[in-house]
Amino acid sequence: MNPQKSPEITVQTLLALRKEEDAVRLITERLRVKEMGPADHIRTKHEVKAFVESGDANLAESLLRSATERRTADQRMAKTVSQQRSQRM
Structure with missing residues (x-):
């Protein structure tokens, strides 16, 4: 399976x-963090942890968009x- 063409996550x-x-590891892998x-990677992992704790669908949608x-x-x-x-060389 091509990593660039992974199935769309919903x-x-x-x-x-x-x-x-x-869950945190599985979701972060699917979101390709x-x-x-580095800063976005950490920020997204914190958002994933918050989502796993809350289970809110609105938070999930926001997480998908921001990731x-x-x-x-x-x-x-x-x-x-x-x-x-490449232009410098």
């Missing part, structure tokens, strides 16, 4: 994963840095 998926034994910058935005922003930044480095 609020219902998050609510189901919340009931698993190692390792693709984020996607953070991952996209980090990828955009990495692309910009890469282009700047």
